[in-house]
Amino acid sequence: MIASKQAMALTAFLIAGFAFLYLPIVTLVVYSFNASPMVTIWTGVSTKWYGVLAHDEEILRAAGLSIEVGLISATGATVIGTLAGYALSRFRRFHGRSLLMGMAMAPLLMPEIVSGIALLLMFVGSEQIFDWPHGRGIITICAAHVTFCSAFVAIVIQSRLSGFDRSLEEAALDLGAMPATVFGLVTLPLILPGIVAAWLLAFSLSIDDVVISEFTSGPTSTTLPLVIFSRVHLGVSPEVNALATIIIAIVLTATALLTFVRLRRRSDA
């Protein structure tokens, strides 16, 4: 289809592009095993930074909080986002439909710093008026994360629902099933892979967020990205390399597993 000389040039470009995408990550992993405290000077292989990391109370506590926030936020966002996605794709007409669509999609495009400030101002205002929330902590972080993650969930669910054979739902209705039964027995199982994917997306967004968390967290509730941010802000630090390597390993293993499962299911079908 394309001339061979051009094909080769394009292939070379693609390989260079992949190098651009992967080299930073590879260097990070390699240098996490560097013995030297100077991050870019190689003095020998060592795992001492992993040891330092294992005794870093601040990082361990922050990692625990991040996982907790991620689990709560992803679950909350999946509920809110699925309902929003379902309402937008199945109910064609209702009052304020475009407002709901706007509110569900806007967090995707809003600069995080603006959402962060807006949420903080609202929490401060609500504390003055309703005496709630008392300061900021896990509740305010989760409320903020649920909000911006549910936008991504709504998109995933909406696209799943729009590419789906509605005659199955109609057949169930014709056979006398009530709408709620149809949802539970027909719609839900069919969009379940989408819901799982959306939950994972929400979890990874929540566990990675810096800017919105910066505004909605309190002094006693520091998430992992906030700890990393404050440390790397001062310069490169070797135990962050070790931490980054662990995070990369977890993410890549999970992604590879999911892809493997998906590809296998596709070839079975």
Place this chain on the structure above:
Amino acid sequence: MTSVLRLFSGKWGRRIVIGTPYLWLGVFFLLPFLMTLKIAFSTSIVGIPPIGPISTITDDGALQITLHLENWSYLFQDPMYVLAYGRSLLTALITTVLCLFIGYPMAYRIARATPGARPLLLMLVIMPFWTSFLIRVYAWMGILKDNGLLNNLLLTLGVIHQPLILMNTQIAVYIVMAYAYLPFMLLPLYTTLEKMDLSLLEAAQDLGGRPFISFLLVTLPLSLPGIIAGSLLVFIPAVGEFLIPTLVGSPGHQLIASVIFDEFFSNRDWPTASAVATAVVLFLLLPIILLVWLRNRNDSKLLATGQ
């Protein structure tokens, strides 16, 4: 059980499905923006929180609302804000162009790969995207430092004789932004290039079009929707990017997000921070409206051709 199902199937089911996200997003998305807008019209005071009221009850019991416009006039009087906004737009523009030039050939090559190889190649594009954004930015800090990997490599190869100053410059911001936003550009480009009817290219070649000319006259115009979608997906978030300029950019070359951040946390001037934030959202709405309009137009075009 059936009575519960009946409850959820009737009018109430519909109300709950629509009402829950409505209520949540109303409280945690719309309300915060209304509060920001309100605070953008109040005064900065020393206190906790550092904002003055915009409404007061006068002695005779009347409600008096005073909108303070000085926060807004600062935005135009102090060149810092205009400059920072201009820099942000320029940075986003350069990022978009870089992503287009790197992403287009990659997307093109992936779209013309064998059908079996495409999902794998796409996966390779998306995978780094799944690892933490912050960590990927951090990885670049080690590469771009004065004694970092890039300088070490170039010095060893003898390309340069003294280290390049890359860290804390706009060059670093462009490199890292292009890196971080590349998938946003590549994926929509891939989608349009993959859907393209290749017989049109064959026709162009049969009619004697040289490969470059047929690319220019056939492929490029057909991939325009992907170019536009990808450019907006990169440009819009790039304008408000905070982390990358903060970590690898120059402190003397502030972009709009760090201006908002400093106004809010260092100067504790919440009203001005709110006014700048509101202004950014208003400016950003223009490209967003363009995006929605283009998408609606494409949808109706697709409907018209019966696809």
